[in-house]
Amino acid sequence: xxxxxxxxxxxxxxxxxxxxxxxxxxxxxxxxxxxxxxxxxxxxxxxxxxxxxxxxxxxxxxxxxxxxxxxxxxxxxxxxxxxxxxxxxxxxxxxxxxxxxxxxxxxxxxxxxxx
Amino acid sequence: xxxxxxxxxxxxxxxxxxxxxxxxxxxxxxxxxxxxxxxxxxxxxxxxxxxxxxxxxxxxxxxxxxxxxxxxxxxxxxxxxxxxxxxxxxxxxxxxxxxxxxxxxxxxxxxxxxx
Numbered sequence: 001x002x003x004x005x006x007x008x009x010x011x012x013x014x015x016x017x018x019x020x021x022x023x024x025x026x027x028x029x030x031x032x033x034x035x036x037x038x039x040x041x042x043x044x045x046x047x048x049x050x051x052x053x054x055x056x057x058x059x060x061x062x063x064x065x066x067x068x069x070x071x072x073x074x075x076x077x078x079x080x081x082x083x084x085x086x087x088x089x090x091x092x093x094x095x096x097x098x099x100x101x102x103x104x105x106x107x108x109x110x111x112x113x114x115x
Numbered sequence: 116x117x118x119x120x121x122x123x124x125x126x127x128x129x130x131x132x133x134x135x136x137x138x139x140x141x142x143x144x145x146x147x148x149x150x151x152x153x154x155x156x157x158x159x160x161x162x163x164x165x166x167x168x169x170x171x172x173x174x175x176x177x178x179x180x181x182x183x184x185x186x187x188x189x190x191x192x193x194x195x196x197x198x199x200x201x202x203x204x205x206x207x208x209x210x211x212x213x214x215x216x217x218x219x220x221x222x223x224x225x226x227x228x229x230x
Contacts (some may be wrong), residue, residue, distance in 0.1 A: 033218055040226070042121075042206060043158065045218035070208050088158065092214070100146040100163035100170045100213045 005106050006089060012112040019076045021109040023089030024069075030094055032072050033103070037086045046087075048076075081115045103113060117141045121222035122230045123209050128197055128229055134193045137227045138207030148208040148219070149182065151175070158206070164190065165213060197229045 013019055025032070031050045041095040049056045049065045049072065056063045062075040076083055086108045087098045092101040120139040128134050140147050150163040153201055164182055179195045190209075204224040211217060228230045 031216065037220075038205075040204075042223040042226075043120075043208075043221040045220065048218050068171060090158075092216075100148065100158040100165045100210070102152075102163060102173070103146070103158075103219060104160070105158040 001082065006087070007108045008055055008109060009107065010110045010112070011114055012114065013079060015079060015081055015113055015115050017079055017113075019079050019083070019113070021028050021073070021104045021111065023075045023106055025070050025072075025089070025106075026070065027091075028094045029067075029091045031092065033090045033092075034061075034063060034072075035088045035090060035105075038110070041087070043088070044045045052071050067098075077109075079113045084111060086110050087111075117191075117220070119207055119220050119222035121205075121225050123225060124223065124227045126228070128227070129198050129201060130229055134194050134197055134227065136194075136205050136227070138190045138192070138222055139188050139207030140190055140207065141220055142148045142188070143209075144209035144211050144220070146170075146213045147182075147184070147209045148210070150206045150208060150221075151203040152206065152224075153200075153203045157162055161192070161205075163214055171215075194227075197227075199229050202229045 022026045033048045034046045047058045049063045060077045088105050088108045090103040090105045122137045134189050147164040152158045162176045163170045179194045183191050206224045207222045208219045210219045
């Protein structure tokens with residue numbers, strides 16, 4: 001089964017608007033993580049939300065988690081042109097391995113913020 | 116802020132040649148990973164490494180791949196006989212905890228092109 005599917009695949013907004021990206025997953029999780037990737041660059045960890053949390057904030061980022069629907073959303077408020085990037089959700093396995101747990105990534109949402 | 120360093124940033128190699136991708140994880144992290152991202156596709160897990168041995172590998176990580184921590188700082192991915200389909204971005208990552216309970220730090224990646 002495919003873990004972590006984001007929608008929309010692409011989102012184009014104007015600077016100052018809010019951007020909302022969604023992620024659905026199939027298996028139970030301990031936490032869900034959001035990453036950002038600028039074009040051709042590495043992945044940057046943005047925020048982690050645990051399965052017992054419903055909402056988490058970090059600066060202009062707001063993440064929600066609905067474990068009953070197996071979905072999460074990432075909201076970027078007051079977007080800026082510099083927010084243009086791909087955004088991925090990722091989950092480690094429920095039974096985390098003490099020897100290192102793989103992350104399963106979604107397809108990603110390409111966000112374009114137009115100045 | 117500590118970062119994961121990868122070299123080279125770009126590598127072009129002939130099909131059938133061996134390549135070694137290098138990574139310097141964050142110094143106090145104990146868990147190391149390699150992921151790859153074929154152009155336009157999702158980020159895929161290759162292998163995790165802990166206590167000087169592979170702790171998990173994906174079906175992608177076949178006999179042509181190997182990893183090594185030759186000294187106290189470097190973590191390498193070797194592809195013995197490259198194929199065209201090995202062309203991708205390869206990301207190294209490290210984490211302080213093995214259970215996936217915290218974020219992972221990724222390097223900026225090595226773009227491998229097999230011609």
